[in-house]
Structure formats: C-alpha cells, structure tokens
Amino acid sequence: MLQSYTMLHFNKQKLSSYHITLEKGSRKHLCPLCNRKSFVRYVDNRTGQLLPFEYGRCDREVKCQYSFNPYKTDYIKSIADQSNDTKWQRQEEFRKTPKQKGSESSISSSIPYSIMAKSRKGYENNHFIQFLIFKFGNDRTNKAIVDYHIGTSKHWQGATIFWQIDIEGIIRAGKILQYDSVTGKRSKNNVPPVFWVHSKLKLKNFVLSQCLFGSHLLSLEPYKPVGLVESEKTAVIASICFPKFIWLATGGKSNLNSKALQFLKGRKVIVFPDLGATKDWKNIITKLSLPFYISDQLEKNATEIEKQEGLDLADFLLMERDTFIKEWNLEDKALCIVNPTIESCTKNNLNELSAKSEFFRQIKQD
DSSP states (O other): OOOOOOOOOOOOOHHTTSSEEOHHHHHHEEOOTTTOOEEEEEETTTTTOOOOSSSSSOOOOOTTTTEGGGSSHHHHHHHTTTTTOGGGOOOOOSSEEEETSSSSSSSEEEOHHHHHHEEEEEEOOHHHHHHHHHHOOOOHHHHHHHHOOEEEEESSSEEEEEEEEETTEEEEEEEOBBOTTOOOOSSSSSSOOOOEEEHHHTTTTOOOOOOTTTTGGGGOOOTTTTESSSSHHHHHHHHHHHSSSSSEEEGGGGGHHHHGGGTTSSEEEOOOOOOHHHHHHHHHHHTTTOOOEEEEEHHHHOOOHHHHTTTHHHHHHTTTTHHHHHHHHHHHHHTTTTSOOOGGGGHHHHHHHHHHHHHHHHHHHH
C-alpha cells in the first residue's frame, strides 16, 4: 500500500545542514504520485543508502508537486546517529509544538510519523475499508486510503484510525472508530464510542490539539473548492463521489470554531451540515463571519423520518440519492462563491472561474 504524503514546501538550506539530502546526479525514479520517472529520492550520505521510496521530490513541480521531506516527519529521529547527532538523542514518545498566541495552552503535541505508518496495513480486517471496497471497488477505495492516510487499529475488532494531519504535515491526533463492514454504520456498543491513539499508546502529558480531518490536502490543491462535513466517514465517501472537491470533516460540532477553520479563509467552501444541524451550523459560521455557502439541499430533500434520524450527506450518497446534488451542479456552485451570497455571482464571474478551474484540473491530469 502506497504510503505517501504531499507537501509543497521544500527548505534546501535546512537540508544542507544534515547528512540526509536529495540524491545527487541525473538518476530518477518512478514518482509515487504521478508514476513518471521524474522522482529524486533522499539518500543517507553516511551509508549511501536510499531512504524509503516515499521520501523524495518530483521534478514536475507544477504538474505533480509531490514532495515528502523526511525532516518534516519523525523519521529522522529513528535513524539518527546517537553518538554524532546529539540533536536527536532524546527518543520522545511524541513531539510538542508551540501553539499560537492566545491559545489555551502554550504547547500542543503530535504523533510520530512512524506510528501512523505502522497503522497503514491490515485492511483486509478493517471493517470500514471492506465496506468501501464493497460499495466503490478497490481502486477508488485505495485512493481514499492514500489521500487520507486511513489506518487500522486492533483496539476494537476491525477498527479504523482517522489521522488528523494539519496543513504543515504535523500529525495532531489519531481517532479510533469502529464500523459495521456490511452496513457501514458506526458501532454504538463501544464505551467510550471514540478512542484516541495517544490514549491507546499511553503517551504521557499528551496535549490534544485537533485540526480538521483532511487538512493536509489543502496544500496539495490550492485551487480546489472545499466541502465541509461533520464526520470523517462522510468526508471519505464524499471524496470518492465528488473528487473535484477537497473534503474535510470537523469530527464534531465542537470543532466548528475559528481556530480549526482559520486555514479555510480565502477558499471556496460549501458546508453540508447533518440533518437537524443546519440552523446551529449557520449560527456558528455567521458569528465567525466566514463567507461559506451553507447547503440546505439535504433538508429540502429529506423525509420526516430521515430528518428525525439525523442523516448526513454520506447516507444520501449510499442510498444512491445523489441525483439532486448532481442536478444542483455542485462544482459551479462552489466556483460561484465570491462572497457570502450565491446571487451576487454574475455569469461572467462564473465563466472566468470555471475556465481557471478547468485549466488547473488539466495540469493535474497531464
């Protein structure tokens, strides 16, 4: 299973200070993302050994943009020479990173990349993944696994780990949930219903600071519109059905706050609240003064029973009731978001934005 993570920023000056650098010369490898022979891998200059295949940079900087820097992860700590590289002598269970001024705590914690990498297996026993394969097939499910770094946990039988990775590539948390492999519904028998990786690993003094699930995808697609939902499951399923969007999840209404949403400023965002939550989400987003378009399509198309059950976008898609969303032209609505009101978007604005979207989409496909 491909274990990749796309990052757009590359700090050459920082890399030159250490013994791990990009491989010299004209040798190129197959890129994990675009599958072209344009990939330069990282090498340990002390041993001459190449790092694992996911670490490197694609030379197709505009059309592919794949770049995975080992100094952006905890990989360096696992291979550092303890006698010569005292900078990495401490074998921390987790890393603490400064929070912004005005936050509740002066530090937050992160989880080493190596822990996330170890979870990227066991999909034949992962109930959620098996459900996705049944509904959407291997190829589309595999892409979702790679995009979101979905993991497997043994905490509950067939449990899934949804990793929260921020826009800078820092792994903030791992959320463990269990689903039914046939219905795709979340198990309600577990107490508590949600468990965290840092609790499972008993990481001491861990400071949980959540981010939106899928935040790491924002740096990969700066021109893509964003779809915002509540559950991680919904974000993954929506990404399969509507790949022209970046799909993010709050993981709960409590995470619908200015801190979590700050990286969406300037983006074109459509919000899909669960049935019954539209009014609350509108109030919160209005107070935050964010120009997001809040969809009421679910409310308009749901039956009274469905409203009582609090169904969400994924439920409608799984029932194959996505016709109304396609007719609504989801992409054009997102491109039309220039300010808070859809009506303010003129036909010329829409044509211009659509042309830009098509241009960048073709670049990615080349």
